[in-house]
Amino acid sequence: MFRHINGIRYSYIRSHFYAMFITTVTLLSVLLSIYVLFEPTWLSAASIFVFISLYIVLTVIISIYAGFRSSGNLKSRLDSLSVLITQYANGNYDSSIYTDKEDEVTRIVNELNELGVKMQNQVKSMQRMADEKSEFAKSAHKTAVIEERQRLARDLHDAVSQQLFALTMMSEAALKQMDQNPHIAKEQLQEVAASALQAQTEMRALLLHLRPVHLSGEPLTHGVKKLINELRQKCQIDFHLLLDDALVLNETVEEHVFRIIQESLSNILRHAKATDVKLELYKREHEVFVHIRDNGKGFDTTKDIDKKNILWFEDDAGTQ
Structure with missing residues (x-):
């Protein structure tokens, strides 16, 4: 109700009432001044009261009528502006308003029409950029797939393919x-079994790269546990985990740490010939520590290299 009273029509009516009030006061002042100063016979207090009363009644009727008539055109134009803004808010930038008048409302209408054209052009530009981005993503995906295939082909050729070739040669020699x-045949068959086991380990490591476990929005510790559980089903390795379940990192750091752990375990499968692996993951103040230890064949013992790898990263605070 109050919204309608404060509308443009009632604003016009109130302005006419205000003019009526000023006019009434002015007329009443003039008539009273004449009555007091000159005291004409045709002017009396009763006539002044009747005249002012009739004037008020007529001006009220005229004010209401004139207010509605004079505000009708402006109200319709403002309603059109409201509809146009609603269309823009709903994403329909093709809408526009045409007017043949030259006033402030027309200027606002023209500016809104220009805004709709600009927004429509921006939407087309964004759609074009989205299409280009999609094409770039597809191209990048194809390139990544090709590179991954080439890498797997190199790994298969350098490791599994050569080992299978060696298995074939040793098997023929054993026969x-x-x-x-x-006795020699038995030794050669033992070498065949060892090479077959190594080839199987290499293939499992390649499959780990080919079908990696993803975090998929899970916390880092859950993703590591999922990865270890999958490896336990495929490998004869004892895994010992010491994970800080309260560890909280941003998504990018978690993804990088997870990939490093995945790559380290893959290298253990392929090269270390280990039967026991211990993995620790925890955070101290602003540092994240990843400890991976195995009982494999290790590195050159003449160099001061421990089998334990220590990795640290910067967190959001920027402190190492």
Whole structure:
């Protein structure tokens, strides 16, 4: 109700009432001044009261009528502006208003029409950029797939393919020695079994890269546990985990730490020949520590290199 009273029509009516009030006061002052100063016979207190009363009644009626008539055009134009703004808010930038008048409202209408054209052009530009970005993403994905295939092909050729070739050669040699030198054939078959186990380990490591475990929005510790559980099902390795379940990092750091842990475990599968792996993950103040220790064949013992790898990263505070 109050919203309608404060509308443009009632504003016009109130302005007419205000003019009526000023006019009434002015007329009443003039008539009273004439009555007091000159005291004409045709002017009396009763006539002044009747005249002012009739004047007020007529001006009220005229004010209401004139207020509604004079505000109708302006109200319709403002309603059109409101509808246009609603269309823009809903994303319909093709809408526009046409007017043949030259006033302030027309200037606002023209500015809104220009704004709609600019916003429509921006939407087209954003759509074009989105399409280009999608094409770039597809191209980058194709390039990444090709590079990954090439890397897997190199790894298969350098590791598994050569080991399978060696298995074939040793198997043929063992078959030839089976009747004449069973002892040599047995040693060769033992080498075949060891090479087959190594080839199996290499293939598992490659499959770990080919079908990696993702965090998928899970916390880092949950993703590491998921990765270890999958490796336990495929490898004869005892894993010992010491994880800080309260560890909280930003998403980017978690992803990098997870990939480093994944790569380290893959290297252990491929090269270390380990049967026991211990992984620790925790945070102290602003530092994140990842300790990975295994009982594999390790590195060159002549160099001062421990089998324990220590990695640290900067967190959001920027302190190392």
